[in-house]
Amino acid sequence: MASLTLDGLTKSYGDVAVVKSVSLEVRDGEFLVLLGPSGCGKTTTLRMIAGFVPPSGGSIRIGDQDITRLPPWKRNAGLVFQSYALFPHMTVAQNVAFGLEMRKAARSEVGPRVAEALRLVRLDGYGERYPRQLSGGQQQRVALARALVIRPDVLLLDEPLSNLDAKLRLQVRLEIRALQQQTGLTTVMVTHDQEEALTMADRLVVMSDGAVRQVGTQSDLYERPADLFVADFVGRSTMIAGTVTAPGTFRSDGGLVLTCPASAPLGPATLALRPERLTMGLAARDLDNHVPGTASFVSYLGAMLDVHVRLNGTDHVVVQIPNKADGLAPAVGDTIEVGWPASACLVFPREAA
């Protein structure tokens, strides 16, 4: 168990840089998630940590040891793949024992440790089966046991839940998180699923185009997104294009004049609003910003309603309201007053978009 440090890690194929100087510190026992759309460089970063992709520049350290040039088999990293990657010709027990065998562990030690690892993933008694006789979720747990049994310095998870069906995914992600906390393993997981990332991580790293956009906790990313990309990628936002004309004043391209935090820099900007921070009806009148509009679309989400409100020819917002049985659900075409406090405005200079 140890910390993991990436320092200026870079990967280029010819002129194309797929990972651009990524520097990260994963603390001992921390669960870090690399989150981003496909092609953002998160998987390449993970594969560099595992040793399958040689970096073009920068370094990787586990604790104090520089592992940048070490081959995968000398890194002591436990790896779990999207496809599980079990050895089809070996039994579950043989799969789990493989890493111990490679480490020349004593025969008397292998049996108990394999049994312990299988018990950890709740698969005791499955040792003699072959992978093809197990369900997807069970195979995934074998893969996890196989990675854990070698007591790795870091645990690397490459989209481990993508091949599971939706219901199982919810269960397995809690299991993985519980196991990680129980073992105290320094863990890096790659995913494109933000909900998965938000539920499992201690800290998250949002990547796009090979670069780190923001590193932080769930609330850091949601409440204080570093740029428009993060605001758009993590959670939902509606965007209003315009200009910050004076400190604390935003004029939209559609002509709305809105109050925003005074810290927003002057110049062309995009204003992002989280749907649940907006209010409708009479209560809206007391807020910093209140604008009349027309409901253009209402989507029923069960516990919540999404109300799309057109404010003028250019600007529109989405308001999320709880679905209360008070008969106040707006209908398409209704005139609605929408309001929100200045603090709900996330303003990003246009260049950054």
Place this chain on the structure above:
Amino acid sequence: MMADGRFAGRVALHGVAYLTLGFILMPLVFVTWLAFFAQEIPSFPPEGYSLKWFGAIANNRNFVTGLWTSMQVAIAATMIGLVLAVPASLILARRQFTGNAAMSQFLLLPLVVPGVVMGTAIYVFQIETEIATGLPILGSLGGLIAGHTLIVIPWTVRLVTASLAGLDRAAEEAAQSLGANQWTTFFRVTLPAIRPGVVAGALFGFVTSFGNLEMSLFLVGPGRITLPIAILQYLEWKIDPTVAAVSVLQILLIAGAMIITDRYVKLARVV
């Protein structure tokens, strides 16, 4: 109407399938039948049945040594063909390099070139090499095996490459992350996974080599003949059912090899 059309279609399909199967099996059936005819000159209907032609094989030196040579050559050529094909397939299936596609086609070429042409070419090559180096190549067992290796390679490369294409590379990476170096990974993970392709490639290579006549004609030396050549030579003088009996033995040998192989590797899944 619809159902009738579909029924007629199915009948036609089955008809064609069984007709084709019959067409393929007919020579085998007749050769086997002929091998048990009692009379020396094959004619229908048979005058009686006998096992004496099988006994005649053992008394014919050409057939016995031919069988032995063919076995040696086919086994050696198959082994060498595999040792060459597995690394070649790994490179072809996994590395992107200029000429990759051309190289794949090149390795399949011995399937396309007529045996007589290839025999002539290798014959000339071996003579020239022998003149240049003084090494006794032409007519030697080694020279014959070298030629046969060439016709084994397309089968082994083809089938091993096919099974590599279906292999999840993540399993190999998992092995490496667990502490296995490249060699251990290859022998513990890759090779077991492509075993069906290796076994099937070996089988087809063996059968191709064992049955080869045209190329072998150019490469055998005095006193060293293969079984197909022994059969050909015998047929030049006689047409008694001994030849049929030898063929039956050959059919049994190959069928046996296929059945044994199929027990370990389901051939239908690979080919």
